Amino acid sequence: MIRIIRNFVKRIFSGIFKGKKEISLGFYGPPNAGKTSLANRICKDWTGEEIGQVSKIPHETRSVQFKEKVEIEYKGKKLTFKIVDTPGIATKIDYEDFMKFKLKKKDAQKRAKEATQGVVDAIKWLDDMDAVIVVLDSTKNPYSQVNITIIGNLVARKIPVLIVGNKIDLRKSDLKRVEAAFPEYEVVGISAKYGKNMEEFYESLFRLAKKA
Amino acid sequence: MVKKKNKKVKGLTIQFIPFAEIENLESGERIRKILDIILGNKIIILQGKLLPEEETRLIEDTMAMVGHVKNFKGIELAVLNPSLDDKGFFEKMKHNLARVLGAQEAITIIGPASIVREMKRNPKKVEILMNK
Numbered sequence: 001m002i003r004i005i006r007n008f009v010k011r012i013f014s015g016i017f018k019g020k021k022e023i024s025l026g027f028y029g030p031p032n033a034g035k036t037s038l039a040n041r042i043c044k045d046w047t048g049e050e051i052g053q054v055s056k057i058p059h060e061t062r063s064v065q066f067k068e069k070v071e072i073e074y075k076g077k078k079l080t081f082k083i084v085d086t087p088g089i090a091t092k093i094d095y096e097d098f099m100k101f102k103l104k105k106k107d108a109q110k111r112a113k114e115a116t117q118g119v120v121d122a123i124k125w126l127d128d129m130d131a132v133i134v135v136l137d138s139t140k141n142p143y144s145q146v147n148i149t150i151i152g153n154l155v156a157r158k159i160p161v162l163i164v165g166n167k168i169d170l171r172k173s174d175l176k177r178v179e180a181a182f183p184e185y186e187v188v189g190i191s192a193k194y195g196k197n198m199e200e201f202y203e204s205l206f207r208l209a210k211k212a
Numbered sequence: 213m214v215k216k217k218n219k220k221v222k223g224l225t226i227q228f229i230p231f232a233e234i235e236n237l238e239s240g241e242r243i244r245k246i247l248d249i250i251l252g253n254k255i256i257i258l259q260g261k262l263l264p265e266e267e268t269r270l271i272e273d274t275m276a277m278v279g280h281v282k283n284f285k286g287i288e289l290a291v292l293n294p295s296l297d298d299k300g301f302f303e304k305m306k307h308n309l310a311r312v313l314g315a316q317e318a319i320t321i322i323g324p325a326s327i328v329r330e331m332k333r334n335p336k337k338v339e340i341l342m343n344k
């Protein structure tokens with residue numbers, strides 16, 4: 001309840017000083033969906049620098065990382081964003097899963113410890129977002145409870161959402177399934193790795209920013 | 213004499229929580245109740261569902277326990293909601309009214325990750341994959 005009130009007050013004040021505001025744009029989703037890959041692509045496109053490292057091992061991003069004053073221009077319009085890349089949200093973390101990627105036990109345990117804190121931090125940052133991009137792996141089952149929990153929380157906090165179905169370059173990708181799982185939301189399919197369909201993504205991003 | 217091998221069959225407990233049991237609890241108490249049962253290595257079938265902020269609180273508290281409670285790796289959860297897509301206008305109205313009045317048609321399944329490997333969910337069913 002306190003969160004909702006705080007968010008409401010924040011929105012009232014941000015409404016008064018609207019205009020030159022930087023839009024806090026969060027990247028949320030389960031681990032290994034491609035949040036950092038997409039944030040990197042955007043940051044690289046518009047600032048020349050990446051935001052963080054990517055890896056095949058889940059929970060590579062274990063702390064919230066952000067880049068301020070990212071100015072994006074689309075069809076003659078300019079918007080300034082604070083790009084906030086968050087750790088993947090999970091309901092379970094087992095260090096033994098990391099050992100399958102040839103990590104030593106000690107390193108795997110350290111990674112698991114950092115990853116659990118990362119999940120808590122990602123949830124805490126939800127209140128500071130003006131808009132959120134939920135990045136899903138379009139090759140995976142979209143009905144996972146983590147996805148539903150993230151979107152349910154954004155709706156409860158009245159934060160505008162855009163769903164991105166990533167990895168459309170892969171054969172197993174099924175964007176229609178993502179669209180069917182979330183019929184009330186705009187879904188855009190991209191490949192963050194190869195920069196596929198980024199034009200459509202930016203168009204959707206500007207539509208999302210209007211709602212923020 | 214050949215000694216018979218004592219094959220112990222490990223049981224699995226599924227605990228049902230009617231909504232009335234958590235209805236008047238504060239969010240923190242609800243989460244604590246759920247996690248207490250989960251730590252007892254039981255699977256919970258909860259009538260109804262948690263609020264979105266309670267779900268995130270459950271995840272936060274779960275993460276705080278991973279690494280601090282021996283053999284606890286987290287939880288698996290799935291919520292099944294009745295689909296209203298094929299219902300008519302009056303059915304939907306009736307359903308929404310029932311929801312306002314507190315009826316809980318959803319079902320929430322929560323299990324410890326040490327027992328439940330995965331819950332594969334689609335809109336109408338949930339498949340529970342167990343750990344060996």
